[in-house]
Amino acid sequence: MDETxxxxxxEKRFPLSRGFSSIFGKSEWVHAVNxxxxxxxxxxxxxxxxxxxxGKTTTxxxxxxxFEPSGGKILFEGHDVTNLKPxxxxxxxxxxxxxxxxxxxxxxxxxxxxxxxxxxxxxxxxAPSRSEKLEMIMAxxxxxxxxxxxxxxxxxxxxxxxxxxxxxxxxxxxxxxxRLIVADEPVSMLDALVRTTVLDLLLELKKKTGFACLFxxxxxALARYTCNRIGxxxxxxxxxxxSKDDIINQxxxxxxxxxxxxxxxxxPSARKVQIKVKGDVPSPTxxxxxxxxxxxxxYADARCRNEQQQLVRIEADHYVACYxxxxx
Amino acid sequence: xxxxxxxDLRTSYFTPDGTVRAIDGVSLRLEKGxxxxxxxxxxxGKTTVxxxxxxxxxxxxxxxxxxxxxxxxxxxIKTEEEMNKIRWKRISLVFQGAMNALNPVxxxxxxxxxAITTHNRSxxxxxxxxxxxxxxxxxxxDPSRAQDFPHEFSGGMKQRAVIxxxxxxxxxxxxxxxxxxxxxxxTQARILELIRDLQTKLGLSLIVITHDLSLPAEIxxxxxxxxxxxxxECGSTNSIYSDxxxxxxxxxxxxxxxxxxxxxxxxxxxxxxPDLRSPSxxxxxxxxxxxxxxxxxxxxxxxVEVKPGHYVACYxx
Numbered sequence: 342m343d344e345t346x347x348x349x350x351x352e353k354r355f356p357l358s359r360g361f362s363s364i365f366g367k368s369e370w371v372h373a374v375n376x377x378x379x380x381x382x383x384x385x386x387x388x389x390x391x392x393x394x395x396g397k398t399t400t401x402x403x404x405x406x407x408f409e410p411s412g413g414k415i416l417f418e419g420h421d422v423t424n425l426k427p428x429x430x431x432x433x434x435x436x437x438x439x440x441x442x443x444x445x446x447x448x449x450x451x452x453x454x455x456x457x458x459x460x461x462x463x464x465x466x467x468a469p470s471r472s473e474k475l476e477m478i479m480a481x482x483x484x485x486x487x488x489x490x491x492x493x494x495x496x497x498x499x500x501x502x503x504x505x506x507x508x509x510x511x512x513x514x515x516x517x518x519x520r521l522i523v524a525d526e527p528v529s530m531l532d533a534l535v536r537t538t539v540l541d542l543l544l545e546l547k548k549k550t551g552f553a554c555l556f557x558x559x560x561x562a563l564a565r566y567t568c569n570r571i572g573x574x575x576x577x578x579x580x581x582x583x584s585k586d587d588i589i590n591q592x593x594x595x596x597x598x599x600x601x602x603x604x605x606x607x608x609p610s611a612r613k614v615q616i617k618v619k620g621d622v623p624s625p626t627x628x629x630x631x632x633x634x635x636x637x638x639x640y641a642d643a644r645c646r647n648e649q650q651q652l653v654r655i656e657a658d659h660y661v662a663c664y665x666x667x668x669x
Numbered sequence: 670x671x672x673x674x675x676x677d678l679r680t681s682y683f684t685p686d687g688t689v690r691a692i693d694g695v696s697l698r699l700e701k702g703x704x705x706x707x708x709x710x711x712x713x714g715k716t717t718v719x720x721x722x723x724x725x726x727x728x729x730x731x732x733x734x735x736x737x738x739x740x741x742x743x744x745x746i747k748t749e750e751e752m753n754k755i756r757w758k759r760i761s762l763v764f765q766g767a768m769n770a771l772n773p774v775x776x777x778x779x780x781x782x783x784a785i786t787t788h789n790r791s792x793x794x795x796x797x798x799x800x801x802x803x804x805x806x807x808x809x810x811d812p813s814r815a816q817d818f819p820h821e822f823s824g825g826m827k828q829r830a831v832i833x834x835x836x837x838x839x840x841x842x843x844x845x846x847x848x849x850x851x852x853x854x855x856t857q858a859r860i861l862e863l864i865r866d867l868q869t870k871l872g873l874s875l876i877v878i879t880h881d882l883s884l885p886a887e888i889x890x891x892x893x894x895x896x897x898x899x900x901x902e903c904g905s906t907n908s909i910y911s912d913x914x915x916x917x918x919x920x921x922x923x924x925x926x927x928x929x930x931x932x933x934x935x936x937x938x939x940x941x942x943p944d945l946r947s948p949s950x951x952x953x954x955x956x957x958x959x960x961x962x963x964x965x966x967x968x969x970x971x972x973v974e975v976k977p978g979h980y981v982a983c984y985x986x
Contacts, residue, residue, distance in 0.1 A: 391852070392853045392855055392856075393824070393853045418903045426696065433852055499705070502723045502941060532711055532880060532919060533708040533880060533882070533921055533924040533925060534709065534710065534883070534921070534924050534937050534938055535926065535937075537935040537936070537937040538937050539933070541934075541935070541937075559853045559854060560854070561854070561928055562925070562926040562927055563926055563927040565926060565928060566926035566932060566935065589928060599855060600854060600855065601928060602858075603854040603855045603857065603858035604854055604883075605857070605858070605861070605881070605884055605886065605887050606883055606886065606927060606928065607882050607883035607884035607886050607910065607922060607925050607927065608886060608910055608927075608929075609886045609887075609906050609910055610910075610911070611908055618855055621823050621825065621826075622823075
């Protein structure tokens with residue numbers, strides 16, 4: 342099985358109002374994820390990038406069934422997990438794991454590292470004996486470069502730095518040897534120098550243990566460094582997808598171009614052409630008809646306002662949803 | 670004479686676990702109309718520099734030594750009453766996490782009006798309301814949105830409103846503490862553009878505090894790199910980026926993946942910044958430094974001018 346994860350037309354809607362208005366009136370929905378499709382192969386990292394509120398985090402969580410999908414299909418290693426109940430899902434849980442954004446909030450402050458790392462092992466019954474469990478924990482700490490492991494097992498999160506905490510969060514996931522990891526902005530809360538070490542660690546561990554990864558980020562420079570392929574999301578839709586070189590060097594969608602030109606460059610002499618985007622992201626309760634980007638797009642015309650372009654292939658592995666991609 | 674100058678500033682936090690020397694001999698100068706970037710990792714003391722210059726330090730912190738001069742007047746010896754004439758009118762501060770700096774239960778416009786009337790008691794309310802509308806228009810927010818509550822604003826608009834508030838008393842110097850952290854790239858680019866515009870329009874002098882070295886490249890004329898309470902390198906923006914000399918500056922520059930050019934392996938420094946309760950004798954970077962020698966352990970290097978206007982505190986630069 343080459344494809345670890347196949348996602349087809351995934352949808353996630355959240356109800357906006359509850360109570361009487363939802364019984365009598367017409368109920369309003371937030372379309373957080375709107376017919377999103379992608380695949381991730383083994384040993385591949387797919388980046389999902391976009392502004393805040395574009396649905397990238399919801400996509401990551403829905404893929405792991407932390408949210409119930411409202412439509413579409415999720416295939417994990419060929420098995421349809423879309424409608425599995427939590428009990429049936431438990432079989433797949435150790436193989437599909439998540440690393441959260443904020444290591445200050447994702448670790449229980451009242452548990453020491455030993456308890457934090459014991460939990461996944463106990464829940465999935467991976468260690469037949471206490472000594473084996475201890476061995477697994479020590480090995481996991483060693484893997485994430487917390488040396489020597491003995492110094493860390495009895496520490497509490499508040500005694501650790503941000504980088505150390507995120508390593509613990511990684512160890513908690515890796516101890517299960519997952520085959521799919523969803524990493525939601527795993528380094529955005531960390532300082533520049535620490536960020537680098539945590540990312541390199543993730544890449545190195547992928548090489549060593551082999552997993553597929555969905556890397557959610559708003560930083561395209563980071564996505565370029567980490568990912569093999571990148572998907573750009575806007576208002577719940579993927580509007581461009583391709584290899585990292587396609588996306589960064591030959592972006593086809595005006596939104597992708599704007600995103601790239603907005604990334605600050607640590608070099609004052611390399612001023613780039615800024616592509617200006619008007620206004621703010623529209624509310625996802627009221628997605629504009631036609632291309633969702635048209636109200637902000639400098640190139641939009643009547644067709645863009647009325648019809649919605651689907652993702653079309655423009656090169657080997659490069660897809661874009663824009664009528665005017667070859668004109669601009 | 671520079672507009673603002675900090676000379677050998679030392680600020681410490683007095684905690685039950687000991688004295689934390691958060692700023693340990695920092696000197697900076699800001700010329701009129703210039704923009705100074707103050708860059709470093711969290712905990713390096715950059716925010717404490719901002720709080721010290723307005724004397725807004727928490728109760729357990731104190732300026733132990735040094736001078737902060739504004740037009741030649743020393744602010745350190747000024748009384749609270751005298752400082753109130755300087756805060757917001759001469760130097761104003763956009764706090765870190767500005768998005769959360771607005772009070773959620775008051776309308777945005779009213780909060781700006783309050784900032785204006787607090788600092789200028791003689792101004793009639795109607796004039797303050799008019800001024801608020803002007804300020805909002807200046808930062809690119811529709812003045813009719815003054816009637817909205819903060820939760821009705823997007824992150825970028827909140828940041829703009831907080832900048833408008835900081836500009837309410839026509840300051841000469843604007844200190845922006847992490848003005849774009851927690852905003853996404855497009856909003857970030859637009860806020861930077863706004864700051865650049867305001868600077869030329871109003872003739873502001875800026876101090877931009879950030880951990881992100883790519884930010885000052887966009888707006889600053891000078892950059893100072895801080896590490897563990899000290900300035901390790903400072904100079905013109907071009908000079909710092911084209912010829913970084915301190916190993917820490919090089920590490921910071923190397924740690925950022927770039928969207929341009931070839932993809933290179935990011936480099937980093939091992940270990941962590943020192944405990945500022947008991948920093949070591951020599952260079953503070955020495956335990957983490959790839960090129961450290963014996964003399965780096967023994968004596969702390971001074972900031973030395975290695976090129977005109979470019980200062981570095983490293984024996985091996």
